[in-house]
Amino acid sequence: MVRRAVDVVVAAAALTVLSPILLAVAVAVRVRLGGPVLFRQARSGLGGVEFTIVKFRSMYHEHSDPLATKVVTRNDSRVTRVGRFIRKTSLDELPQLFNVFLGSMSMVGPRPHASATKAANVLFEDAVAEYAARHRVKPGITGLAQVNGYRGETDTLHKIHRRVEYDLEYIERWSVWLDLYILVRTIPAIVSARAAY
Secondary structure (H helix, E strand, O other): OHHHHHHHHHHHHHHHHOHHHHHHHHHHHHHHHOOOOEEEEEEEOHHHOEEEEEEEOOEOHHHOOOOOOOOOOOOOOOEOHHHHHHHHOOHHHOOHHHHHHHOOOEEEOOOOOOOOOEEOOEEHHHHOOOHHHHHHOOOEEEOHHHHOOOOOOOOOHHHHHHHHHHHHHHHHHOOHHHHHHHHHHHHHHHHHOOOOO
16 A cells, blocks of 8 residues: 555656656657657566556657567667667656556566567576566566666576566565665666666
């Protein structure tokens, strides 16, 4: 109950404060790219139940990959100029505040992945035996893995193993204070990140 209350309050406040930025990004995507502003994708949430995640579109519409069969890489030709900027700064993630407000996500938790996402050409759930344990809590916009440098491309098995280790550590250690600590560390982590493209 406490976790849900914090999610609703923080998401509502963030949507209010960040509404000019949300509008500016929406206009930039629409004007520069045409087509839909938002990108919707099925992800696994609490208990492994699928939900629809919402992001600002960062790829050319004809190259959108709703199943995430090919991970975005550095200088990926499918990503637009506007898309590169909003991905690097995580502005593409802001619509997920609606996911939090409506209850399919939390502000903090393991990042949700698309079912076809791979590391070193191996599906995540096949690469890490404990992968499904991440679904014991709602997925989050940010998490312990992200603030510890595991944000962006998972092109090696080591990266997905470390990400899952941090996710499971978060679940075992969860507290309101840990969530606040992760939220405070999220902005510096985004600013200093080099792996997101």
